[in-house]
Amino acid sequence: MSSLSGKVQTVLGPIHPEQLGRTLTHEHLSMTFECCYCPPPAHQGTLSDAPILMKNLFWVKQNPYSNKENLLLSQEIEAITEEIMIFKAAGGGSIVENTTTGISRDIKMLKKMAEKTGVNIISGAGFYVDATHSSSTRSMTVEQLTEVLVNEVLQGADGTNIKCGIIGEIGCSWPLTESEKKVLQATAEAQSQLGCPVNIHPGRNSDAPFHIIQILQEAGADISKTVMSHLDRTIFDETKLLEFAKLGSYLEYDLFGTEMLNYQFNQAVDMPSDNDRIKMLRLLINEGYEDRIVVSHDIHTKNRLLKYGGHGYSHILNNIVPKMLVRGISQQCVDKILLENPKQWLTFK
Numbered sequence: 001m002s003s004l005s006g007k008v009q010t011v012l013g014p015i016h017p018e019q020l021g022r023t024l025t026h027e028h029l030s031m032t033f034e035c036c037y038c039p040p041p042a043h044q045g046t047l048s049d050a051p052i053l054m055k056n057l058f059w060v061k062q063n064p065y066s067n068k069e070n071l072l073l074s075q076e077i078e079a080i081t082e083e084i085m086i087f088k089a090a091g092g093g094s095i096v097e098n099t100t101t102g103i104s105r106d107i108k109m110l111k112k113m114a115e116k117t118g119v120n121i122i123s124g125a126g127f128y129v130d131a132t133h134s135s136s137t138r139s140m141t142v143e144q145l146t147e148v149l150v151n152e153v154l155q156g157a158d159g160t161n162i163k164c165g166i167i168g169e170i171g172c173s174w175p176l177t178e179s180e181k182k183v184l185q186a187t188a189e190a191q192s193q194l195g196c197p198v199n200i201h202p203g204r205n206s207d208a209p210f211h212i213i214q215i216l217q218e219a220g221a222d223i224s225k226t227v228m229s230h231l232d233r234t235i236f237d238e239t240k241l242l243e244f245a246k247l248g249s250y251l252e253y254d255l256f257g258t259e260m261l262n263y264q265f266n267q268a269v270d271m272p273s274d275n276d277r278i279k280m281l282r283l284l285i286n287e288g289y290e291d292r293i294v295v296s297h298d299i300h301t302k303n304r305l306l307k308y309g310g311h312g313y314s315h316i317l318n319n320i321v322p323k324m325l326v327r328g329i330s331q332q333c334v335d336k337i338l339l340e341n342p343k344q345w346l347t348f349k
Protein backbone atom coordinates (compact mmCIF):
# COMPACT_ATOMS: atom_id res chain seq x y z
CA MET A 1 0.00 0.00 0.00
CA SER A 2 1.42 3.44 -0.90
CA SER A 3 1.03 6.79 0.83
CA LEU A 4 -1.53 7.59 -1.87
CA SER A 5 -3.97 5.03 -0.53
CA GLY A 6 -7.53 6.40 -0.53
CA LYS A 7 -6.49 9.43 -2.61
CA VAL A 8 -6.62 10.48 -6.26
CA GLN A 9 -3.39 12.00 -7.59
CA THR A 10 -3.83 15.06 -9.83
CA VAL A 11 -1.11 17.18 -11.45
CA LEU A 12 -1.63 19.64 -8.58
CA GLY A 13 -1.26 16.94 -5.93
CA PRO A 14 -3.42 14.37 -4.16
CA ILE A 15 -7.13 15.10 -3.62
CA HIS A 16 -10.01 13.40 -1.85
CA PRO A 17 -11.98 11.26 -4.35
CA GLU A 18 -15.20 13.17 -3.55
CA GLN A 19 -13.62 16.27 -5.14
CA LEU A 20 -13.56 14.67 -8.62
CA GLY A 21 -17.10 15.38 -9.84
CA ARG A 22 -18.10 14.28 -13.33
CA THR A 23 -15.02 12.77 -14.89
CA LEU A 24 -13.88 12.08 -18.45
CA THR A 25 -11.61 9.05 -18.15
CA HIS A 26 -9.79 9.26 -21.48
CA GLU A 27 -8.83 12.57 -23.06
CA HIS A 28 -5.77 14.35 -24.45
CA LEU A 29 -5.16 18.05 -23.81
CA SER A 30 -1.72 18.32 -25.38
CA MET A 31 -0.16 15.70 -27.63
CA THR A 32 1.17 15.02 -31.10
CA PHE A 33 0.11 12.09 -33.26
CA GLU A 34 2.58 12.17 -36.16
CA CYS A 35 3.41 8.53 -35.39
CA CYS A 36 0.03 7.62 -36.85
CA TYR A 37 0.06 9.76 -40.00
CA CYS A 38 -1.74 8.01 -42.89
CA PRO A 39 -0.78 9.31 -46.37
CA PRO A 40 -3.92 10.23 -48.34
CA PRO A 41 -4.71 8.70 -51.75
CA ALA A 42 -2.51 10.26 -54.50
CA HIS A 43 -5.31 12.40 -55.98
CA GLN A 44 -5.92 14.03 -52.56
CA GLY A 45 -2.23 14.40 -51.74
CA THR A 46 -2.16 18.19 -51.51
CA LEU A 47 -4.65 18.08 -48.65
CA SER A 48 -2.12 16.48 -46.32
CA ASP A 49 -0.13 19.74 -46.01
CA ALA A 50 -3.09 22.12 -46.27
CA PRO A 51 -4.18 24.32 -43.37
CA ILE A 52 -7.52 23.29 -41.88
CA LEU A 53 -10.18 25.46 -43.52
CA MET A 54 -13.98 25.37 -43.78
CA LYS A 55 -13.70 24.12 -47.36
CA ASN A 56 -11.66 21.04 -46.38
CA LEU A 57 -13.09 20.41 -42.91
CA PHE A 58 -15.39 17.61 -44.03
CA TRP A 59 -12.43 15.87 -45.67
CA VAL A 60 -10.34 16.31 -42.52
CA LYS A 61 -13.17 14.87 -40.44
CA GLN A 62 -13.32 11.82 -42.70
CA ASN A 63 -9.52 11.51 -42.95
CA PRO A 64 -8.27 12.89 -39.63
CA TYR A 65 -4.91 11.13 -39.79
CA SER A 66 -4.04 12.37 -43.30
CA ASN A 67 -3.78 16.07 -42.56
CA LYS A 68 -0.47 16.85 -40.85
CA GLU A 69 -1.65 19.97 -39.04
CA ASN A 70 -4.59 18.04 -37.61
CA LEU A 71 -2.20 15.76 -35.72
CA LEU A 72 -0.71 18.59 -33.64
CA LEU A 73 -3.09 19.08 -30.75
CA SER A 74 -0.20 20.58 -28.78
CA GLN A 75 -0.55 23.77 -30.91
CA GLU A 76 -4.01 24.48 -29.49
CA ILE A 77 -3.32 25.16 -25.82
CA GLU A 78 -5.33 28.40 -25.68
CA ALA A 79 -8.37 26.91 -27.43
CA ILE A 80 -8.21 23.77 -25.31
CA THR A 81 -7.98 25.76 -22.08
CA GLU A 82 -11.14 27.63 -23.15
CA GLU A 83 -12.82 24.35 -24.04
CA ILE A 84 -11.99 22.89 -20.61
CA MET A 85 -13.84 25.89 -19.12
CA ILE A 86 -16.83 25.03 -21.31
CA PHE A 87 -16.67 21.44 -19.98
CA LYS A 88 -16.63 22.89 -16.45
CA ALA A 89 -19.61 25.14 -17.18
CA ALA A 90 -21.48 22.05 -18.44
CA GLY A 91 -20.97 20.37 -15.04
CA GLY A 92 -17.59 18.68 -15.52
CA GLY A 93 -15.11 18.30 -12.70
CA SER A 94 -12.13 16.21 -13.81
CA ILE A 95 -10.26 15.01 -16.88
CA VAL A 96 -7.90 12.04 -17.09
CA GLU A 97 -5.19 12.97 -19.61
CA ASN A 98 -3.88 9.75 -21.15
CA THR A 99 -0.87 11.10 -23.08
CA THR A 100 2.13 8.87 -22.41
CA THR A 101 5.75 8.84 -23.58
CA GLY A 102 5.89 8.66 -27.38
CA ILE A 103 3.08 11.11 -28.15
CA SER A 104 4.59 14.21 -26.50
CA ARG A 105 3.20 14.34 -22.98
CA ASP A 106 3.57 17.90 -21.64
CA ILE A 107 2.96 17.55 -17.92
CA LYS A 108 4.06 21.14 -17.14
CA MET A 109 1.37 22.38 -19.51
CA LEU A 110 -1.21 20.09 -17.85
CA LYS A 111 -0.35 21.66 -14.51
CA LYS A 112 -0.81 25.17 -15.95
CA MET A 113 -4.17 24.15 -17.45
CA ALA A 114 -5.34 22.72 -14.11
CA GLU A 115 -4.30 25.91 -12.31
CA LYS A 116 -6.01 28.13 -14.86
CA THR A 117 -9.29 26.22 -15.16
CA GLY A 118 -9.85 24.73 -11.70
CA VAL A 119 -10.64 21.39 -13.37
CA ASN A 120 -8.76 18.42 -11.87
CA ILE A 121 -6.33 16.90 -14.37
CA ILE A 122 -4.89 13.43 -13.83
CA SER A 123 -1.86 12.62 -15.97
CA GLY A 124 -0.84 9.21 -17.33
CA ALA A 125 2.49 7.41 -16.82
CA GLY A 126 4.07 4.95 -19.22
CA PHE A 127 4.56 4.34 -22.92
CA TYR A 128 2.41 4.54 -26.06
CA VAL A 129 2.59 1.87 -28.83
CA ASP A 130 5.81 0.18 -29.96
CA ALA A 131 6.14 2.39 -33.05
CA THR A 132 6.98 5.23 -30.64
CA HIS A 133 9.29 3.29 -28.29
CA SER A 134 12.86 4.59 -28.30
CA SER A 135 15.75 2.16 -28.62
CA SER A 136 16.48 2.74 -24.94
CA THR A 137 12.87 1.84 -24.01
CA ARG A 138 13.11 -1.31 -26.14
CA SER A 139 16.33 -2.38 -24.46
CA MET A 140 15.00 -2.04 -20.88
CA THR A 141 14.20 -5.02 -18.71
CA VAL A 142 10.79 -5.39 -17.06
CA GLU A 143 12.40 -4.30 -13.78
CA GLN A 144 13.82 -1.14 -15.35
CA LEU A 145 10.51 -0.31 -17.01
CA THR A 146 8.76 -0.84 -13.66
CA GLU A 147 11.13 1.63 -12.05
CA VAL A 148 10.30 4.26 -14.70
CA LEU A 149 6.56 3.81 -14.12
CA VAL A 150 6.83 3.89 -10.33
CA ASN A 151 8.99 7.02 -10.49
CA GLU A 152 6.53 8.83 -12.76
CA VAL A 153 3.85 8.25 -10.13
CA LEU A 154 5.88 8.79 -6.95
CA GLN A 155 8.60 11.29 -7.99
CA GLY A 156 7.37 13.06 -11.13
CA ALA A 157 7.44 12.74 -14.91
CA ASP A 158 9.71 14.18 -17.62
CA GLY A 159 12.26 15.67 -15.25
CA THR A 160 9.65 17.52 -13.16
CA ASN A 161 8.17 16.90 -9.73
CA ILE A 162 4.68 16.77 -11.24
CA LYS A 163 3.28 13.31 -10.64
CA CYS A 164 1.12 10.99 -12.69
CA GLY A 165 -2.08 9.61 -11.19
CA ILE A 166 -2.64 6.60 -13.44
CA ILE A 167 -0.49 4.31 -15.56
CA GLY A 168 -1.69 4.64 -19.17
CA GLU A 169 -2.71 4.74 -21.78
CA ILE A 170 -0.33 1.85 -22.27
CA GLY A 171 -0.08 1.38 -26.04
CA CYS A 172 -0.54 -2.09 -27.52
CA SER A 173 -0.44 -3.02 -31.21
CA TRP A 174 -1.89 -6.09 -32.87
CA PRO A 175 -0.11 -8.40 -32.81
CA LEU A 176 1.49 -7.31 -29.55
CA THR A 177 5.25 -6.71 -29.82
CA GLU A 178 7.92 -7.95 -27.40
CA SER A 179 8.58 -4.42 -26.15
CA GLU A 180 4.86 -3.83 -25.53
CA LYS A 181 4.63 -7.13 -23.65
CA LYS A 182 7.45 -6.05 -21.32
CA VAL A 183 5.69 -2.72 -20.72
CA LEU A 184 2.48 -4.59 -19.83
CA GLN A 185 4.37 -6.81 -17.38
CA ALA A 186 6.01 -3.72 -15.86
CA THR A 187 2.59 -2.06 -15.62
CA ALA A 188 1.28 -5.04 -13.64
CA GLU A 189 4.29 -4.96 -11.31
CA ALA A 190 4.10 -1.18 -10.78
CA GLN A 191 0.36 -1.47 -10.15
CA SER A 192 0.95 -4.18 -7.51
CA GLN A 193 3.45 -1.90 -5.76
CA LEU A 194 1.36 1.27 -5.96
CA GLY A 195 -2.28 0.13 -5.97
CA CYS A 196 -2.83 2.58 -8.82
CA PRO A 197 -5.35 2.84 -11.67
CA VAL A 198 -4.27 1.55 -15.11
CA ASN A 199 -5.55 2.32 -18.62
CA ILE A 200 -4.80 0.14 -21.67
CA HIS A 201 -4.99 1.03 -25.38
CA PRO A 202 -5.62 -2.35 -27.07
CA GLY A 203 -4.52 -3.34 -30.57
CA ARG A 204 -7.18 -3.21 -33.28
CA ASN A 205 -8.41 -6.79 -33.15
CA SER A 206 -11.26 -8.19 -31.06
CA ASP A 207 -8.91 -10.77 -29.49
CA ALA A 208 -6.47 -8.06 -28.32
CA PRO A 209 -8.26 -7.08 -25.07
CA PHE A 210 -8.47 -10.76 -24.01
CA HIS A 211 -4.78 -11.35 -24.74
CA ILE A 212 -3.75 -8.22 -22.81
CA ILE A 213 -5.83 -9.14 -19.75
CA GLN A 214 -4.20 -12.57 -19.72
CA ILE A 215 -0.69 -11.05 -19.76
CA LEU A 216 -1.60 -8.56 -17.05
CA GLN A 217 -3.18 -11.26 -14.90
CA GLU A 218 -0.18 -13.56 -15.23
CA ALA A 219 2.05 -10.66 -14.18
CA GLY A 220 -0.06 -9.98 -11.07
CA ALA A 221 -2.16 -6.96 -12.11
CA ASP A 222 -5.43 -5.98 -10.45
CA ILE A 223 -7.82 -6.23 -13.38
CA SER A 224 -10.61 -4.63 -11.35
CA LYS A 225 -8.53 -1.39 -11.31
CA THR A 226 -7.77 -1.54 -15.03
CA VAL A 227 -9.64 0.26 -17.83
CA MET A 228 -9.77 -1.33 -21.29
CA SER A 229 -10.03 1.61 -23.68
CA HIS A 230 -11.49 1.98 -27.17
CA LEU A 231 -13.97 -0.91 -26.95
CA ASP A 232 -16.12 0.98 -29.46
CA ARG A 233 -13.64 0.26 -32.29
CA THR A 234 -12.45 -3.12 -30.98
CA ILE A 235 -15.27 -5.53 -30.03
CA PHE A 236 -18.43 -5.40 -32.13
CA ASP A 237 -19.95 -8.80 -31.48
CA GLU A 238 -22.30 -8.61 -28.48
CA THR A 239 -21.59 -12.15 -27.27
CA LYS A 240 -17.86 -11.49 -27.39
CA LEU A 241 -18.29 -8.18 -25.57
CA LEU A 242 -20.18 -9.90 -22.74
CA GLU A 243 -17.48 -12.58 -22.61
CA PHE A 244 -14.89 -9.82 -22.24
CA ALA A 245 -16.96 -8.03 -19.59
CA LYS A 246 -16.79 -11.17 -17.42
CA LEU A 247 -13.00 -10.68 -17.08
CA GLY A 248 -13.68 -7.78 -14.71
CA SER A 249 -11.93 -4.70 -16.14
CA TYR A 250 -13.61 -1.33 -16.59
CA LEU A 251 -15.21 -1.15 -20.04
CA GLU A 252 -14.43 2.16 -21.73
CA TYR A 253 -16.45 3.66 -24.58
CA ASP A 254 -14.21 6.59 -25.28
CA LEU A 255 -14.69 7.64 -28.88
CA PHE A 256 -17.94 9.56 -28.33
CA GLY A 257 -18.20 12.22 -31.02
CA THR A 258 -16.25 10.19 -33.59
CA GLU A 259 -18.53 9.45 -36.52
CA MET A 260 -16.85 8.66 -39.84
CA LEU A 261 -17.36 6.52 -42.93
CA ASN A 262 -13.91 4.92 -43.06
CA TYR A 263 -11.84 4.13 -40.02
CA GLN A 264 -8.40 4.86 -41.43
CA PHE A 265 -6.52 2.53 -39.05
CA ASN A 266 -8.63 -0.50 -39.93
CA GLN A 267 -10.73 -0.52 -43.11
CA ALA A 268 -12.45 -3.71 -41.94
CA VAL A 269 -14.15 -1.71 -39.20
CA ASP A 270 -17.34 0.34 -39.56
CA MET A 271 -16.86 3.01 -36.92
CA PRO A 272 -20.00 3.06 -34.76
CA SER A 273 -22.11 6.17 -34.33
CA ASP A 274 -22.87 7.72 -30.94
CA ASN A 275 -26.30 6.02 -31.06
CA ASP A 276 -24.56 2.66 -31.61
CA ARG A 277 -22.33 3.38 -28.59
CA ILE A 278 -25.36 4.13 -26.43
CA LYS A 279 -26.89 0.80 -27.57
CA MET A 280 -23.76 -1.02 -26.40
CA LEU A 281 -23.91 0.78 -23.05
CA ARG A 282 -27.54 -0.30 -22.67
CA LEU A 283 -26.60 -3.89 -23.41
CA LEU A 284 -23.88 -3.83 -20.75
CA ILE A 285 -26.21 -2.15 -18.24
CA ASN A 286 -28.99 -4.67 -18.90
CA GLU A 287 -26.49 -7.48 -18.33
CA GLY A 288 -25.48 -6.05 -14.94
CA TYR A 289 -22.21 -4.25 -15.80
CA GLU A 290 -23.23 -0.68 -14.90
CA ASP A 291 -20.51 -0.59 -12.22
CA ARG A 292 -17.84 -1.25 -14.85
CA ILE A 293 -18.64 1.34 -17.56
CA VAL A 294 -16.69 4.57 -18.13
CA VAL A 295 -17.00 7.01 -21.04
CA SER A 296 -14.97 9.72 -22.78
CA HIS A 297 -14.20 11.36 -26.15
CA ASP A 298 -10.47 10.60 -26.52
CA ILE A 299 -9.91 13.91 -28.34
CA HIS A 300 -6.54 13.52 -30.05
CA THR A 301 -6.84 15.55 -33.26
CA LYS A 302 -7.69 19.20 -33.84
CA ASN A 303 -10.84 18.59 -35.89
CA ARG A 304 -12.64 17.36 -32.78
CA LEU A 305 -12.24 20.68 -30.96
CA LEU A 306 -15.08 23.24 -30.93
CA LYS A 307 -12.61 25.65 -32.55
CA TYR A 308 -12.62 23.46 -35.66
CA GLY A 309 -16.35 22.73 -35.73
CA GLY A 310 -15.96 19.59 -33.63
CA HIS A 311 -17.83 18.37 -30.56
CA GLY A 312 -15.34 19.44 -27.86
CA TYR A 313 -14.91 18.09 -24.32
CA SER A 314 -18.51 18.91 -23.30
CA HIS A 315 -20.27 16.70 -25.89
CA ILE A 316 -20.97 13.83 -23.48
CA LEU A 317 -22.42 16.13 -20.81
CA ASN A 318 -24.40 18.32 -23.23
CA ASN A 319 -25.58 15.80 -25.83
CA ILE A 320 -24.87 12.18 -24.92
CA VAL A 321 -26.30 12.22 -21.38
CA PRO A 322 -29.70 13.60 -22.56
CA LYS A 323 -29.81 10.92 -25.28
CA MET A 324 -28.93 8.21 -22.74
CA LEU A 325 -31.89 9.36 -20.62
CA VAL A 326 -34.20 9.35 -23.67
CA ARG A 327 -33.12 5.76 -24.36
CA GLY A 328 -34.11 4.66 -20.87
CA ILE A 329 -30.80 4.74 -19.03
CA SER A 330 -31.65 6.01 -15.54
CA GLN A 331 -30.15 9.15 -14.01
CA GLN A 332 -28.76 6.93 -11.26
CA CYS A 333 -26.95 4.84 -13.85
CA VAL A 334 -25.65 7.94 -15.68
CA ASP A 335 -24.25 9.14 -12.34
CA LYS A 336 -22.51 5.82 -11.84
CA ILE A 337 -20.86 6.11 -15.24
CA LEU A 338 -19.74 9.71 -14.87
CA LEU A 339 -19.17 10.05 -11.12
CA GLU A 340 -18.98 6.83 -9.15
CA ASN A 341 -17.10 4.50 -11.51
CA PRO A 342 -14.31 7.00 -12.34
CA LYS A 343 -14.02 7.76 -8.62
CA GLN A 344 -13.63 4.09 -7.71
CA TRP A 345 -11.13 3.54 -10.54
CA LEU A 346 -8.98 6.59 -9.80
CA THR A 347 -8.67 6.05 -6.04
CA PHE A 348 -5.39 4.38 -5.05
CA LYS A 349 -5.86 1.14 -3.09
Ligand SMILES: CC(=O)NCCS(=O)(=O)O
Nearest residue numbers: 201230233255265298300
Ligand atom coordinates in the same frame (compact mmCIF):
# COMPACT_ATOMS: atom_id res chain seq x y z
C1 LIG B 1 -4.55 8.64 -28.97
C2 LIG B 1 -5.13 7.32 -29.30
O1 LIG B 1 -4.47 6.33 -29.23
N1 LIG B 1 -6.36 7.30 -29.69
C3 LIG B 1 -6.99 6.09 -30.13
C4 LIG B 1 -7.22 6.13 -31.55
S1 LIG B 1 -7.95 4.69 -32.06
O2 LIG B 1 -8.37 4.93 -33.42
O3 LIG B 1 -9.09 4.34 -31.22
O4 LIG B 1 -6.95 3.61 -32.00
